Amino acid sequence: MRLIFIGLLLISSIGQAADCLPRGTGDLGIIIERAAGSVQVVDTTHRKALFRVEGLGDLSHASAVYSRDARYAYVFGRDGGLSKVDLLCGMLVKRVVQGGNSIGGAISQDGRLIAVSNYEPGGVKVFSAETLELVANIPATKTPEGKGSKTVGLVDAPGQRFVFSLYDTDEVWVADMSDPKSPKLTQFKEAGRHPYDGLITPDGRYYIAGLFGEDGLTLLDLWHIDKGPTRILSHYGKGEQQLPVYKMPHLEGWAVAGDLAFLPAIGHYEVLVVNRSNWQPAGTVPVYGQPVFAMAQPDGRQIWVNFAFPNNDTIQVIDTETLKVIKTLKPGKGALHMEFAPRGEEVWISIRDEDRVKIFDTTTLEQIGSLPVDKPSGIFFTSRAHKIGL
C-alpha cells in the first residue's frame, strides 16, 4: 500500500515536470495575438511555437518586458491588465487589472519592480515583479477638469529610476525607486506641449519625448538631471502643412547606429537622420510611406522600416553608411512589428493580415521561415531582459 501511494504521488509531480521541462530561456520570446487576447511562446532556435497562453484581455498596442531571469514576460494590455506569463510552463501566473486604460510599462534596473503607465486614472503604478502586489502609486498632476493627466512614454533608467511623461499637463517626471515604497520624484513642468511617447537611448542616458502639440522633441540628459529638459530638432513634427498623419510613429522604434540616430518622420515619407553627439539633423532618407518603426540591426549595419496604412504591406532596408534604401520587401499586408535575433542574424516580422510571422535573413534579405500566428502584432524576445530601457 505504501508503495502504491508513493507511485501516485510521483505521477502528479511528473505531470507538472512534463509541462515545465528544464530548458534555457535565452532563445524564447512571445508574440502578441492581438485579436484573440493571447500570446504565443516561441523558441527562436527551432523557429517553432511552444505554447499559446490565453486570457490576457485587450492586447491592442500591447507591449512586454522580461524578468531578469528571462523566465517571465510581463504583458501590458490596453485595458489596464498586467499579466505575468511563465514561458517555461506556458502558463498565465497572475493577472491584475490595475487601471482603466493603460499604455506600456517597464521593469526596474534590478528586476524587482514593474511600473505601468495609465491613461485612466492618469499616473504610474508600481508592482512587485514577484507577486504583482502594488508597491507604490504615483498619481499624475490633475488637469483643470480634475482628472489625472494621461501618462505615457514610461521607461526604466539606470539608478533604479523610471522616467515618463504627462500628456495633458506637459510634464516629464523622473521617479527614483531606490526606496520602493517612497518614490523620490523630480518633476519638470513646461516640458513641451503634449508629450505623446518617449524613449531612452540604449545606454540609458538620454530620455526623449515626442510632442503632439508642437514641433520638436524634449530631451532630458539623465546624467545632468539638474539642467532639466531642453528642446531638440525644432523642425521635427507635423509642421505647418499639417499633413494627414495616419499613425504617430513609435518612438521606441528609434534606431541608433554608430554616431547616427534614425527616426521616423511624422506625416512625411522620410526617415530622419540625426547626429547623436549634438542632436542636430544629419539628413533624410526618402522612403515608401509614412514610417512607423525604424529599427537598427544589432550590428548597426542596416535600418529596417515599416509603414502606416495604406503602405503597411512593405518593409524597406536602409544602409546606414550610404543612407540609401537597398531593398524593398513585400512581406504581406499588415507588417506591424519587427524583432531582431539578439546577435542580429535574422529578423521576425508580424504580418497581421496573413496570420503569419515571417523570418528574414539579415545578410541575404531573403525569407527563411515562417510561423502561423493569429493576427500577430508585437514580438518580444527574452534578450530584452538584459537591456536598459526595453
Place this chain on the structure above:
Amino acid sequence: MRLIFIGLLLISSIGQAADCLPRGTGDLGIIIERAAGSVQVVDTTHRKALFRVEGLGDLSHASAVYSRDARYAYVFGRDGGLSKVDLLCGMLVKRVVQGGNSIGGAISQDGRLIAVSNYEPGGVKVFSAETLELVANIPATKTPEGKGSKTVGLVDAPGQRFVFSLYDTDEVWVADMSDPKSPKLTQFKEAGRHPYDGLITPDGRYYIAGLFGEDGLTLLDLWHIDKGPTRILSHYGKGEQQLPVYKMPHLEGWAVAGDLAFLPAIGHYEVLVVNRSNWQPAGTVPVYGQPVFAMAQPDGRQIWVNFAFPNNDTIQVIDTETLKVIKTLKPGKGALHMEFAPRGEEVWISIRDEDRVKIFDTTTLEQIGSLPVDKPSGIFFTSRAHKIGL
C-alpha cells in the same frame, strides 16, 4: 508488481527532475575556480551558488561563451580542453581535448558553431555546439621551423564569421562559416608584428589586434574587408623605454562609452582614451598601477580598472565625462576579473587570494555582498549569449 515497477521508474525520473528544476537562465553565470579546475554556477538574483562542476582540467586563463538559449556554457581551458557545462543541471555534458595548448574561443552568430584557437598545434578548430563534434579544421600558416603559428584573439563577427590573428606569422584571418564544412578564408599577411590578442567592437564592426612585436595596433573594418588592415595608435605599446611589463593587458577588456574607447596602457600607469570615430588618442587617465582590464559599465557612465601585480589589490573607478578617478577601492589581493550585471546595477569582482567574489553596487560604490569561491578568476554571466563578440 506492475505498479511497483512504475513506482521505481518514476523515482529514477524524479531524481533527474529534482536536479534540473525548471527555471529561467537569464540571471545565471559561471565563475572559474582556476586552481581546482572547476566552475561554480551562480544565480545573480539571489547572489548564491547553485552548483560546482568539476573535472574541467587546467583553467588558467580560461574563458567561456554561452549557447543561444543561455543554458550551456562552453569553457575553453588552457590545456586544449573544451567543456560543455549544463547550468540548469550543474553537469559536465561533454569534454573534448581538442588541442595541446589553447587560448580562448567563440560562438558563431547563429549559435551552431564553437571555434577554439590553439597555440599547439596552431590554428582554429570548429565544433558543433550541439555535440562538440569537429566540423572544420583551419590549420595556421607554418613558420620556417615547420610548426603552425600560434593562433590568438579569436572572436565572432556578424555574417557567421570568425576573426583571429596568427602570432608567429603576423597575420589576421577572417573565416566565413556560412557553409560550416567549407570555411571561406580571407587572409591578411603583414598585419603587424606578433599580434598577441584581439577584440571586436560591441557592434561587431572593427576587429583590433594588439601587437607584441611593435608599437601600434592593427585595425580591420569588417564592413570594408577589401580595404585590409590598417595601423592605428602608433604610440600605443611598450615604446622605446622598454618598461617592465608585468602582464600584457587583455584587449577584451576594452571599454566603449559614448564616443570614447578606454584601453589599458602597456607598462604605464595609465588608461588611454581614444576617439572612436577616427581612432585618434583623446587623452590619458593616470591610475594606480599597470592596468589589466578597463571595463565600461553597461550605461557607459564609469570605467572600472584592475591592475597587474603588485597592485592587484586595488580597483579604480573612472568617470567617463570628467576622465578622473572618482574612487579607489581595496577589495583584496588578487582582484583578477570583473563582470557587470547586464543592466549595470552591480559588478562582481574575483578576489583570488581571499577565495571570494565580492559584489559592489555601481551607484554607491559600496560592497553589497560576497560569495565563497575557490581561487576565483574569470566571471561570465549568461547575458553574453546575446552579445556580438562575447
